[in-house]
Amino acid sequence: LAITGGITDIVALDEAVKNAGGVISVNDTCLGARPFSERTQEKPDPFQAVAERLLKWRSPCARFSEGEFRSNGEVDATVFVAPKFCDFYDFVRPKDGKSVYRIELDYPINSQGQLSTRIGALMEKNSVRSVSPSKEGIKMLFAGVDSGSTTTNAVLIDREGRIIFSKTLKTGVRASNTAEALIAEMTEVASKEGKRIGKCVSTGYGRLLVSSASDRITEISCHARGVFELFPEARGIIDVGGQDSKVIRLSPDGNVDDFAMNDKCAAGTGRFLEVTAAALELEIDEMALMARKRNKDISISSVCTVFAESEVVSLIGMGERIENISSGLFRAIAKRVGAMYSRLGSPVPLVFTGGVARNSGVVDALKELFGTEIIVPEAPEIVGAFGAALIARDSVVED
Structure with missing residues (x-):
């Protein structure tokens, strides 16, 4: 990812990108390491040479530029950052031809969950979704767990996408315990069917807390997958x-x-x-x-x-x-x-x-x-978990 725009807490943003499985390869924010396009020229007055380099050859802060953004060409997407309600920074947009996504941030950045969801969904949208394929036998069921702020939903499906089991619990103060309890229940259901869970994908704000999950995908991608399976005509x-x-x-x-x-x-x-x-x-x-x-x-x-x-x-x-x-x-x-x-x-x-x-x-x-x-939908609250289960199924290759 390339990061550009107004002043931001780059440490918090970098952490969100890292949690989503990405890397910031270009930081063009006002406090970032904006690149220089030329070396400092040798001149009799070194202060003059450094000043000219800073003013002429360094990519300008987005606050002062006219929207031209220079990257090294090795980015999948650009995140344009603007302080909340600050039009002074918001009049500039990058024009580098890459996929650009705009986010507004407050200070301090104290909502890592929502920020990680945005960054993760952006990466998934640009086909850099991190779902590891695996090879399993046909006697598999597939689980999806949506760990939300209020409720946690779980869905278990078969190879054809039929829902074998679904359940909703209050998330409570121990999101990980609630999710693991649902996974244990789904494991028992699978065992009674003479099968086992081949893969589990977690989603929702608590997705990183679900230790039994094989992969963690944002709820944006999971709701999209679930809705498209149920209503392919939906836009x-x-x-x-x-x-x-x-x-x-x-x-x-x-x-x-x-x-x-x-x-x-x-x-x-x-x-x-x-x-x-x-x-x-x-x-x-x-x-x-x-x-x-x-x-x-x-x-x-x-x-x-x-x-x-x-x-x-x-x-x-x-x-x-x-x-x-x-x-x-x-x-x-x-x-x-x-x-x-x-x-x-x-x-x-x-x-x-x-x-x-x-x-x-x-x-x-x-x-x-x-x-x-x-x-x-008939059960709108489980659509995200259903989509997560479908993503789990889609990433498994039959023997």
Whole structure:
């Protein structure tokens, strides 16, 4: 990877790239080792010579350049980094002809999980996915484990892709223990079938913690694989989980064309629903039923979960109907996701995955906002684990 753009915590970024199995071969950030194109010329005044070299022959910081990015030609993709909400850095984009992906970073970088997911998905998108092929017999089953922030999902499939077993557990404070318990249960199921697990692929924020997994793939690639298997006609995916939301655009052959994620914020996620439902003293499913009885539209302006909770409390104090508030909250989520969806070109047909897809209030709000039908799988929460199991199967060569 080549890294360019504004000032960034290169140590944290380098760690994320390393965890995803990549290498930063060019660092063109403002604090990075930007390359020189010429040697320092010999002159009577050495200070003058060094100053000319710095000003004339060093690749400029992206903050001061006009978008020209010079690399050594040995990169698979370029990551353009911009500080969050800082337009001063954001007016420059690299023009080196390579695949370019833009990310925004806050300071300090304290969300390594999300950053690693972005970098890993970028590498997988550019066909540098690290999945080791193996050769196994035909009496194999294949496992996928999606270790998320709220729940952990497990799926076991056979060679034909049929689901033999699936289960969802609360992740809890020991994500690795929850994942390993599910793998142990799948191993027992495989044994009763007279087979064994040939390969296990983990995904989700806790994917690196699943020690029994053979490979670790981002949830973006796994949701894409699972959706394409179930709905080959799909071109767009919305995945809303407990702590983040993603929108993915698929190519006709099922590969990830592009994707967008929310930035370290629970707005538009399952956590947002939990917090606001508690403020209304309702179960989330009750909110969905009440939202259908609204008699006017209320706008929840706060995109922050904490501020939205305060806004809900204020609306209750003003005597606003719970039905209208519930509807406003669902539409707030839809708008948050809709911004990312529009940015990717509003691809259709559209599939909604993740546990929040079971909530009819969110589905109705998205349909109303997008003006299109939305496909919801029978078990939307296991699509990522299903995709991970399919990737495990696809990488095994039969004897």
